[in-house]
Amino acid sequence: MTTITTLDELQVLYGESHERSRRKELPRLIEPYRALIEASPFVVLASVGPDGLDCSPRGDAPGFVQILDDQTLLLPDRPGNNRIDSLRNIVLNPQMALLFLIPGVGESLRINGRAEISLDPELLELGRAQGKLPRSVLRIHIDTCYFQCSKAAVRSGLWDASRQVERASLPSAGDIFRCIYEEFDVEAYERDLQQRLRTSLY
Template sequence: MSTTIDTLEQLQALYGVPHERSLRKELTYLSAPYQALVAASPFVVLGTRGADGLDCSPRGDAPGFVRILDEHTLLLPDRPGNNRIDSLRNIIHDPHVALLFLIPGVGESFRVNGRATISLDPELLALCEAQGKLPRSVLRIHVDTCYFQCSKAAVRSGLWDADRQVERASLPSAGDLLKSVLDAGFDVQAYEQQLQERLKTQLY
């Protein structure tokens, strides 16, 4: 007997019918309460799809860094990074994006599915200015659907519980991780010192 589910009928039989509330909370626009969640979030995960598959990438800044242009449109600035531009390459291939907003201390998360364009519009860049610096580009995201996710995942994981925070020193540092994939002569100490300086001077 197969232990793999590979049809929608099998899936439906296992999970049943979703609760009506879980369907009604999905909107095609940003209601005022949903806008409040976006405005309070300092961190969002951006999901994209490209020719080589899927990608998700973290984005973060002060709460409200994802700007609400109107109830159908979000602006996501692109701050300095490693210039891999995986997400932007994917959007050129396929404009569909998914966003997952997290708010520290809040169990509910907020999900947006939409379509993005990469904009260099001076007015949009100015709206996303931070620390006196303009983003290199801005994603203009048309909201197709949006809804909030209940707090079960955050509660189960203890995501915001202070006593569950992991000591950074208990895991490999960024330098250690790089050395593990580069040559043995990689200077971890020098990299760590340079990284701390970049975090002070090159965030924007």
């Protein structure tokens, strides 16, 4: 047998999970989890829809994901590419997950729950940044919170400065677009990129 096809086969291969890993999955935030969310400037949003899965990065100043209470979070939607893949999924299926990362910290926090897209003026105001309101906010109802250990970050050397990759050693965004589009002005794109970043983040 070279492929696992049943849950029983999977259980035999891995055995039982440690009791500690089961007990740390909680149905609401505790104070240490609040501290992690408030310190995080980057979260990955996972959602599912009729066309499959989506995993999308979200980032802003630490604390941009706001805690309304111990079972409710608020995630403002900042300007992006307007594909709105995650939002389309959430309209059709509210199930979603968040993975919070904190620079320099190996541990992460995973939250599973259900989201709704809100235009409530009070919630939009809470998401204001750089003087601008988000177009919408996700109000997230927490089902489970799970504190993830640092093994993946340690193995990957994620925050190890000596293992950082020089950006110039990889294809630029312009180089990638040139491979996708038949006609693409890389020089113009990269010349204007910094200006776009300064004016379109919010």
